[in-house]
Amino acid sequence: MKYMLLVCGDDTADASAMAPVEPWVEELGDRSVRLHGHRLALPSEAVTVRVRGGEVLRTDGPFAETKEYVAGFDVLECDSLEEAVEAAAKHPVATIGAMEVRPFWPMWDEEDAETAVRRLDVELTEAARERDVERMLACYAPDVEVFHLTTGQEQRGIDAFRKAVEGVFATVTGPVTREVLDFRVHVDESIAFGHALVRMRATRADGEPLDDTVRVTTGYRNIGLRWVIVHEHVSATVEAENGKERS
Structure with a gap:
């Protein structure tokens, strides 16, 4: 306690x-x-x-x-x-x-922090499948900083990140499958860190399949009533067919 x-x-x-x-x-x-x-x-x-x-x-x-x-x-x-x-x-x-x-005030009726963070990750998976930009952005803080390999650039703030997400979704058709292969979470009071191996699958606009596995490092913050993502870094992709990291 x-x-x-x-x-x-x-x-x-x-x-x-x-x-x-x-x-x-x-x-x-x-x-x-x-x-x-x-x-x-x-x-x-x-x-x-x-x-x-x-x-x-x-x-x-x-x-x-x-x-x-x-x-x-x-x-x-x-x-x-x-x-x-x-x-x-x-x-x-x-x-x-x-x-x-x-x-501290008893938390019998409240969700523990790690469960809340993991539930937030599930929400990202659901939002990606529906290609729902606003639902996905609701998981992030307004001042979020995100670095993704897809664009090769860092997005600072939710507006910049929105443009990046819309750009990625515009390159694919149909649902986007987000499969979390490994997810480790460390929670410390109002902040948390997550390390995940995520496989993303979809169909590109030209009909070619998209199948990428990436490492995602995420920083979370408890803003009082809920947890949000304040930092996200998508690092080296991994070849899905042989498990070797790309240089």
Whole structure:
């Protein structure tokens, strides 16, 4: 289960004798307990935002004036609350401040990240078969960066990518078969990476068959309600008949 560890500092405490944080980060990282985290700027650099009557009210400074403040955060993956508390107690800031351990909201009814990413890949396969450009583009972020061997160029942004996809679909007739031969996914909180071997088959406009197998490296980002593709690189093609990479 995931836990948010809020590192609460105290601006009146003497931190001169506090142990360095780096060994704690390295130890928990090596054990795959600490998934992510970062130090935050001081409260004096905060901006508090409120909306009242449709008007945005901005106040420079923290939400509450207090000597205690959130100095950083860490996301932990632990088997129990007790394990998370034990990890928090070993954090150097715990000796001069406080550590708030809070479990993430239960995700029993939510789709796990890897399943969501794999479902997105299935959507690409369905969109390719129907040659549905808009359905395919819905899988990508507006600022996506894509490099494909077909055009030999990098497309930056969804508009450039749309032109490239339309250009590819214009060279074939009928459905496009997208067969994923191998797909490995690594997910880390709000980002994910995929490595796939994909076979594309279709009929060219001149009646000749198209049968290419390519390696696809994909970067994904969780934008809150769904995952989208932010980077895609189609690398060296592979000869379907003998499995040898082309130079």
